[in-house]
Amino acid sequence: MTVTGGALRAGGQLFPVVLAFGANLGDRARVIRAAQRELVEHTEIVAFRASALIETVKLDFDGVDETAPGYLNGVALAATSLSPVELLRLTQQIESLHGRVRETPWGDRTLDIDIICYGETVLNLPDLTLPHPRAHERDFVLEPWLALDPEAVLPGRGRVAELLDSVKNATVKQGAIGGQDLVSNVIAQQGQVGEEYYANSAPAGQGVHGGEERTGIETARQNASGGQNRVNSAPAGQGARTEEGCHD
DSSP: EESSSOSSTTTTTTTEEEEEEEESSSSSSHEOOOOOOOHHHHTTEEEEEEEEBBEOOEEEEEEEEEEEEOOOEEEEEEEEEOOHHHHHHHHHHHHHTOOOOOOTTTTTOEEEEEEEEEEEEEEEETTTSSSSSTGGGOOOHHHHHHHOOTOOEETTTTEHHHHHHHTTSBOOSOOOOOEEOTTTTEEEEEBBOOBBEOOOOOTTBBTTTSSSSSOEEEOOTTTTTOOOOOOOOOTTOOOOOOSSOOOO
C-alpha cells in the first residue's frame, strides 16, 4: 500500500475531489443525475458542481466498440471530509442501488462512478488507485472536467487542457441529446444534458484543503458558460462507488 499527500481518514478536513460518471444502459441521464443528487445529500460532501453530460462510444480491451450501446459521461467537482476509502464505499453503494452488476471487466453498466483525484493524494490500494491511472487518456473525463474548470490540473500528469489536446475526439460524439432539469423535472432539449450546480453548505469556518474556503451557501461559479445555475439542497428523501475506469 502506498499513501502520500493525504490520509486514509480525512479527519474533518475538506479535500477537493473530482468524480467521473458514466452509464450505457437504461435511462442514463436520469440515473446519473439521481446518483449526483444522492451524493449531494451526504452531510460530508459539499460544494458539488456537475458538468453537462456528453455522448461517447464505449471502450473495451481492444479500444473503441462502435457496436455497443453508447455512454453518457460527465464529471463533478466537490469537497469532502470523507476519506478516500469511505468515498469509494459510498459511490459503490450508490452504484449498487442503481442496478450496477460487476460480472465482466469493461462490461456494460447502468452506472459507473470513478474517483479521479482526491486533492493531491497518491494512493495505491487493491481496489483504489489515486489519481485515477487512466484519466489522462480519456477524453470523456477530461472534456467535461475542463468545461467545469478551465485551469484544472490532474496531479502527476499536468494541465487538463493539454492532456485533452493529446486525446481529443477519441470517444466523444457530436450531436444533440435530451437531458433532465433537476429543479423543474422538465426535459431540456439542448445540445448536451445541461450543467448542474448543487450549492450546499460547508460548516462555518471550514475550508477546503488545498482550495477555496466554503462558508454558508456556495453558488459555485454561477456565471460559467455552457451551464445553468442550480442552487438547491436536494429535496429530502430522494435516494442516497469506484472501480477503476468509467468504461472498465
